Amino acid sequence: MPVYSYDPPERFVAGTVGQPGERTFYLQARAGSMTTSVVLEKAQVAQLAERLDELLDEIARRTGGDTSVSSSGLGDDGPLELPLNEDFTVGAIALAWDHDGERVIIEAQELTEDQPLEPLADDVPEDGPGVLRVRITAADARAFSRRALQVVSQGRPPCSLCGLPLDPAGHVCPRQNGHRVGHG
Numbered sequence: 624m625p626v627y628s629y630d631p632p633e634r635f636v637a638g639t640v641g642q643p644g645e646r647t648f649y650l651q652a653r654a655g656s657m658t659t660s661v662v663l664e665k666a667q668v669a670q671l672a673e674r675l676d677e678l679l680d681e682i683a684r685r686t687g688g689d690t691s692v693s694s695s696g697l698g699d700d701g702p703l704e705l706p707l708n709e710d711f712t713v714g715a716i717a718l719a720w721d722h723d724g725e726r727v728i729i730e731a732q733e734l735t736e737d738q739p740l741e742p743l744a745d746d747v748p749e750d751g752p753g754v755l756r757v758r759i760t761a762a763d764a765r766a767f768s769r770r771a772l773q774v775v776s777q778g779r780p781p782c783s784l785c786g787l788p789l790d791p792a793g794h795v796c797p798r799q800n801g802h803r804v805g806h807g
Contacts (some may be wrong), residue, residue, distance in 0.1 A: 626747050627659040627710065630758040631726070637668050637771035638703040644790060650713070650731055651703050652757050658704045661731055661755050663713035665775055671729070672715055672771035675764050678718055678727065682761065682805065699770060711753040717742030729766040731755040739749045 629635065639646040648668050651660045671751040683730065714734030717743075721728055732739050733752035740751055747754055759806035784798040 626754045626756060627657075628756045629654050630756075631763070632757050632759065634699065634704075635729075635759055635763070635767055636699050636701075636703070637672070637756050637774050638702065638768070639774055639777075641705065643777065644788065646778065648774070649703060649707070649709075650706065652755060658708075659710050659755050660703070660707055661705055661713050661733075661753075662709050662732070663716075665704070667713060667716060668771050669775045671718075672768040674718055674719065675727065675729075675768040675771075679721060679761055679765055679768075682720055699766065708756070713742060714752070715739040715742070719743050721758065724758070726758040727762065729757050729759070729764075736777075744756055786788075 626777050629652045630653050634651070634653040636651055638651060640649070641647055646665070647667050649660050649661060650668075650671075653659075660722045664722070665724060690714050711733040713731045715732045717728075717730045718730075719725075725769040727784065728743060730743055732733075732742075733744050740754070743756075779789065779790065782789050782794060782796055782798075785796050786792060787796070
């Protein structure tokens with residue numbers, strides 16, 4: 624599989640297709656006429672956004688609150704690019720800060736039966752898993768994180784008792800000993 628590299632992308636977003644409870648989550652990068660769309664789990668999107676925020680907060684602490692890290696980039700609330708062609712399903716995600724270039728590096732590796740590659744390695748084997756690698760500014764990473772957390776939160780509302788998502792018809796709540804709970 625190829626390495627899809629964007630340094631920098633014109634656009635890098637998390638988005639979904641489908642109704643809450645049946646959504647498919649994507650990371651999508653675009654530069655010029657090249658667009659890469661990879662599928663991942665909702666929890667991976669949430670974890671990526673949280674880890675990005677933690678990384679940016681740590682960088683801001685180390686640099687004394689450097690405005691390039693703490694300033695807010697413009698949000699991107701647009702839909703995913705169409706046509707939506709799935710390049711691969713994500714297994715592992717790695718993050719790094721390139722101090723010299725002052726860029727966040729995000730790498731999403733294809734889910735495979737084999738061991739994942741060494742994260743952020745320079746050499747990726749031709750016959751290895753697919754890799755999406757983007758390099759973005761801290762402000763763009765902060766904007767990505769905000770959108771990703773917003774996308775994740777637009778799902779089904781949680782049950783007030785157990786925290787599991789409610790289906791439109793309610794759900795079997797473990798805290799209610801298996802009795803159905805409606806929304807509420």
